[in-house]
Amino acid sequence: MTIDELRELAENERTRQKQYISRILYCSSAGCLSGGSDSVKAEFKKAIEEKGLGKTCELVGTGCLGLCGEGPLVLVQSADMTLYQHVDAKTARRIVEEHIVSGKKVEECQIDVNGPFFSSQKKIVLENMGKINAESIEEYIAAGGYEALAKAVTEMKPEELIGEIRKAGLRGRGGAGYPTGLKWDIVRKSVSEQKYVVCNADEGDPGAFMDRSVLEGDPHRVLEGMAMAGYAVGANQGYVYVRAEYPLAIDRLKLAIKHAEKLGLLGNRIFESQFSFHIDIRIGAGAFVCGEETALLRSVMGRRGRPKPRPPYPSEKGLWDKPTVINNVETYANIAPIVRNGSAWFAAIGTQKSPGTKVFALAGKINRTGLIEVPMGIPLRKVIFDIGGGTPEGSEFKAAQTGGPSGGCIPKEHLDIPVDYESLQTVGSIMGSGGMIVMDSTSDMVDVAKFFMEFCMDESCGKCIPCRVGTKHIYMMLDKVIRNEATEEDFALLQELCVMVKETSLCGLGQSAPNPVLSTIRFFKDEYTVKLKRATEFVPDEGNGAQ
Amino acid sequence: MTQQDGKKSAHPSGDNRFKLLDRAITKHQASGYSLIEILHVAQGIFGFLENDLLMYVANALKLPPSRVYGVATFYHFFRLKPQGEHAFVVCSGTACYVKGAIEIQKVLEHECGCKFGETTKDGSVSLITARCIGSCGLAPVGVLDDVVAPKLTPDEALRRVRLWKEQKKEVAA
Amino acid sequence: MAVITFTIDDIQYSAHEGDTVLNVAHANNIHIPTLCYLEGLSPFGACRLCMVEVEGSPKLFPACTTKPAEGMIVRTKTDRLKKYRRMIVELLASEGNHQCAVCVVNGHCELQDLAYEVGLDHVRFPYLFPNKSLDATHKEFVIDRNRCVLCTRCVRVCHEVEGAHVWDIAWRGINCEIISDMNQPWGDSQLCTSCGKCVRVCPVGALLEKGQTVGELRKERSFVKFIVNARTKREWITNGIEEDE
Amino acid sequence: MKPRVATAWLGGCSGCHMSFLDLDERLIDLADKMELVYSPIADIKKFPVNVDVALVEGAVTNSENEEMAHIIRKNTKFIIAFGDCATTGNVTAMRNKFTTEDISHRAYIELADKNPRIPDEYVTIAKLLKNARPLHEVIKVDAWLHGCPPTAEQIWSAVTALLQGQTPVLSPAYLRYG
Secondary structure (H helix, E strand, C coil): CCHHHHHHHHHHHHHHHHCCCEEEEEECCHHHHHCCHHHHHHHHHHHHHHCCCCCCEEEEEECCCCCHHHCCCEEEECCCEEEECCCCHHHHHHHHHHHHHHCCCCHHHEECCCCHHHHCCCCCCCCCCCCCECCCHHHHHHCCCCHHHHHHHHHCCHHHHHHHHHHHCCECCCCCCCEHHHHHHHHHHCCCCCCEEEEEECCCCCCCCHHHHHHHHCHHHHHHHHHHHHHHHCCCEEEEEECCCCHHHHHHHHHHHHHHHHCCCCECCHHHCCCCEEEEEEECCCCHHHHCHHHHHHHHCCCCCCCCCCCCCCCCCCHHHCCEEEEEHHHHHHHHHHHHHCHHHHHCCECCCCECEEEEEEEECCCCCEEEEEECCCEHHHHHHHHCCCCCCCCCEEEEEECHHHCEEEEHHHCCCECCHHHHHHCCCCCCCCEEEEEECCCCHHHHHHHHHHHHHHHCCCCCHHHHHHHHHHHHHHHHHHCCCCCHHHHHHHHHHHHHHHHHCCCHHHHHCCHHHHHHHHHCHHHHHCCCCCCCCCCCCCCCCCC | CCCCCCCCCCCCCCCCHHHHHHHHHHHCCCCHHHHHHHHHHHHHHHCCCCHHHHHHHHHHHCCCHHHHHHHHHHCCCCCCCCCCCEEEEEECCHHHHHCCHHHHHHHHHHHHCCCCCCECCCCCEEEEEECCCCCHHHCCCEEECCEEECCCCHHHHHHHHHHHHHHHHHHHC | CCCEEEEECCEEEEECCCCCHHHHHHHCCCCCCCCCCCCCCCCCCCCCCCEEEECCCCCEEECCCCCCCCCCEEECCCHHHHHHHHHHHHHHHHHCCCCHHHCCCCCCCHHHHHHHHCCCCCCCCCCCCCCCCEECCCCCEEEEHHHCCCCCHHHHHHHHHHCCCCEEEECCHHHCEEEECCCCCHHHCCCCCCCCHHHHHCCCCCEEECCCCCCCCCCCCCHHHHHHHHHHCCHHHHCCCCCCC | CCCEEEEEECECCCHHHHHHHCCCCHHHHHHHHCEEEECCCCCCCCCCCCEEEEEEECEEEEHHHHHHHHHHHHHEEEEEEECHHHHHCHHHHHHHHCCHHHHHHHHHHHCCCCCCCCCCCCCCCCCEEEEEECHHHCCCCCEEECCCCCCHHHHHHHHHHHHCCCCCCCCHHHCCCC
């Protein structure tokens, strides 16, 4: 395929879409599917056929529409955009019969697309959600897909491409925020005949579903980003390491790879250049620690996912000891827009130190749960109260938890901090991959800490002692606090142990496992101290010497 | 069957399912690096990973048995024991926790007389926790025999389990 | 790589290509506690006892896998390190069933030595009292998994030196265990050559020889270094020790 | 007034007390300098109040041990865990691998010479705790004397320091398990 052929394909697809007066885009992501969007789809299909609208109305399964808590969601694209929530088969029929046929909207199911949930967001990674068919490469191409790859391999030198990414200031979206361009540059400069590109799609944080939504709704975006990484560093093989818990994402990825290979957008001599790139999928098997890069690479090679001491870093010695780029899904999803729109465009979004946007999965005790994308630096308050609509009536906001089991709880008094890598760290949390769980007064923070510690304990690989045994003891101590059996001394030891596990563990899992405990102690110390037991004191001469 | 003989032959039991497994092994060129992929396939075919099956994989991929066993036990997804007729998965992700998944777990354990991670004595229901299935917007979430049940309540969970039990009784009758 | 100089506990030392902070320290009689490390085996970096401080970094570094850099200032005995080392030994002691009074290696045990080194007068964490298996099916040896510290020396010596790979680690986290073959009785292992290397490298009394009683088992571990040197550097051949025809 | 000293025997083999007796003639010196207010080697029924120092042997393995440990703590200024069982659980804790039912069955049924019967609770046998535990997991302990048993020298070093009104600082040479 050449660039011209790509543009022709895009044009044809756009023409094809234009023949429809209206398009019904139903959410086909896992969230709405479990809410019954399959039967909604069937009913739409039936109704369209019955009304003989096959030529004027197209039914499309699209990516996540955001408001997952109100699904199944359906977007109707005609003269304007109309978004419907809680759509069941009956509503689906009404949408066809009333909205499509007579132009009369089904008002009781309508959501305002200009409401604060939507207007405060800025979509880059999620730009195609609700626009294209998640299973069609043509629709991705019609939306500008693979243009960036074409531009990169035909017009740019690898170092120019990396230069763009560096100028854009893109930082790793997996949580640590390492500059992506810098990472790529290290791999590019290392001398090796074989190099690899790996995509970390092992989204293991409980309470996070950003990467899943991207893979389900717009898989080509990730493949395109990976291919550009391959071009930039000189790799011809990529692996996507995806959780087994995401069967739909795996299916869509497989399909996307097949389609891309068929069109020659992956494979040998892409865009008739010297660049070849293949992508294979590796399916994880349920181990949170495999989100740690050295563990992930071992898992890709069919081993136990046990981390290795760094250095050497994967950029020097990764898969099969070859230089390896490893980034997460969202990072790769940002590459194509940067190349398409230029680094200056990207750098202007967000903050100076953390440019761009961040996708969050908003959940917990909050009115609007779902998938959102916001510019970096947005105040936390705005995310929770404007976009999320605050906590349900009658309950009061207590804390927002970010960063999953590696993160911390941010209390009320810090609601005004900007959401970026550095600011979150100052309050003892981390950006993490993007899970944001809101807690209200019904959550006991010691119990919350115990919940996360149980997770870390179960997920510890068992290699290093501080994490293997330390997390177990922290968990037991928290349980002791909850049972009102811990003393002041135990509480002091708990804190000492947390710091020790943090500073001596081998990998990120152990080093960050105490964070939820330390952060809840920092902001909700009272909840611990009221549960402590007073130690028995020696009272001379008043003892009851009975036996 | 020993590690040293190196020959790949049909399983002595004559079980045809091994042909399917062999096909996957050939596709991966019998590479030891594909162990996790092969274990996924094997579990998909056989339902769970028996020692005998793991030994077959070890021989085919020319890996030490202890390595294969180590990998199979490291990952939560691999089962070394058969599952019950029905699987009730309760998501234990943070969003589900905040929205009361623990209450659901409690009533189910009480109803089934076994803990999560176990199967009822009659082999009818396996209780399983999942580490976040990524449907946090619909918390708390269960997965009943691969079908997602959103915004689950303890009562609804009980109703569903009892339904399985009744079906079993009917079949028995 | 040219020779570089760096500092350990205020004294300058030189290091060569392939050196680690730990082997430079050991070569110069600076004691840094270790457990999973054994000269001759690949470094594992898991026990975290050999952690050292490096000036200019808030992080701690395991001496066994950290390469010296020019001008690096390493400290091995700070209060912070001492505190952490004690806690690590406490965690280890609480994890297993270490009844020294009835153990074959009593008095010759690396975990005991570590406990004395860090001044472990008592363990502040509750003992976990595991109930793991004891396997005495092998004709010469026994493994008591309740005493295992999961240093994986046995796994590594069996794989790297003997080449049999009988041992590996199964399960994960606090449930990790050393297993032979398909988690079958050691005596049934098809791969075990009964060479006994695993028993000799085990730092504690988890792997033992049959027929020994309390305090009787002394383990000699330097053979690993000799064998590995002989193989990789061909020392025996260059020293004129030829195979008898 | 002479310091009031107690020694107690929880779940252990009494080997530590035997080692105490190995102080031999030094016991006579001790008798002058302290008042032994409670000990299995003296016939005193009730743990007294206002004890200065208590040496407690053995792990906490049954309900009686547990109650006793609390009584000792309540009435004693300075408690020394006396020997490895009190410090780590040691041999007493080796039974933790088994359930209390299995242990009772083994002891009272399988190994019974005659009348195999598990004693009921109202009989004089105290109830086994789920696990035998070191003393400091049950009550606050002020110092530890190691060894199975601790040597007479170790005991002497600790006791003399205490009698001189000092907190015993055990020499590293005395830190010896087993």
